Amino acid sequence: DVKVTQSSRYLVKRTGEKVFLECVQDMDHENMFWYRQDPGLGLRLIYFSYDVKMKEKGDIPEGYSVSREKKERFSLILESASTNQTSMYLCATMGQIPDTQYFGPGTRLTVL
Amino acid sequence: DAKTTQPTSMDCAEGRAANLPCNHSTISGNEYVYWYRQIHSQGPQYIIHGLKNNETNEMASLIITEDRKSSTLILPHATLRDTAVYYCIVRVPNYGGSQGNLIFGKGTKLSVKP
Numbered sequence: 001d002v003k004v005t006q007s008s009r010y011l012v013k014r015t016g017e018k019v020f021l022e023c024v025q026d027m028d029h030e031n032m033f034w035y036r037q038d039p040g041l042g043l044r045l046i047y048f049s050y051d052v053k054m055k056e057k058g059d060i061p062e063g064y065s066v067s068r069e070k071k072e073r074f075s076l077i078l079e080s081a082s083t084n085q086t087s088m089y090l091c092a093t094m095g096q097i098p099d100t101q102y103f104g105p106g107t108r109l110t111v112l
Numbered sequence: 113d114a115k116t117t118q119p120t121s122m123d124c125a126e127g128r129a130a131n132l133p134c135n136h137s138t139i140s141g142n143e144y145v146y147w148y149r150q151i152h153s154q155g156p157q158y159i160i161h162g163l164k165n166n167e168t169n170e171m172a173s174l175i176i177t178e179d180r181k182s183s184t185l186i187l188p189h190a191t192l193r194d195t196a197v198y199y200c201i202v203r204v205p206n207y208g209g210s211q212g213n214l215i216f217g218k219g220t221k222l223s224v225k226p
Contacts, residue, residue: 092155103156106155
């Protein structure tokens with residue numbers, strides 16, 4: 001079974017703090033994704049990576065950056081957290097079968 | 113992505129089969145049908161996908177009509193842990209990249225009751 005883990009299930013941060021969310025997968029998948037999920041807005045893609053050190057912007061990259069130094073690890077960085085970044089953050093990977101994405105448990109981030 | 117229509121909610125008795133329908137009347141020839149579910153406060157979970165033949169795996173079966181305008185996800189023996197929102201997605205398979213964004217509609221909230 002594919003295992004995708006995220007560093008925290010719940011996180012509370014203050015406005016202006018730098019926030020790191022980490023995602024680790026154990027299936028040697030090339031593609032990794034960061035989404036946020038908000039009520040009524042569904043899943044929205046923030047960034048994705050198709051290989052080590054390769055990244056591309058998704059639909060809502062503003063206020064975020066990512067890092068992929070190793071194949072199994074994809075980090076999402078909020079440079080200066082704001083209250084509108086309060087959300088559920090979901091990491092996913094995709095292997096050889098297209099569009100079969102495997103999600104982590106999610107991190108519920110609250111920015112005060 | 114082709115538009116899909118699913119019932120807002122359904123109930124199912126524990127141990128019985130849960131049949132979740134999805135209409136996708138505008139599906140095109142190269143679009144697949146994917147099913148995901150999301151249990152409350154967890155990440156989405158891939159269930160199954162297919163093009164035109166019926167598919168079965170350890171989680172569920174997928175029945176696609178011959179004209180491909182609708183499909184049914186079948187959970188053969190529903191348990192309380194199958195209570196979740198089930199999403200039907202129709203799209204051309206994507207190998208990642210800028211089109212890798214999965215777009216979930218409203219889905220069907222399945223409640224499995226004892």
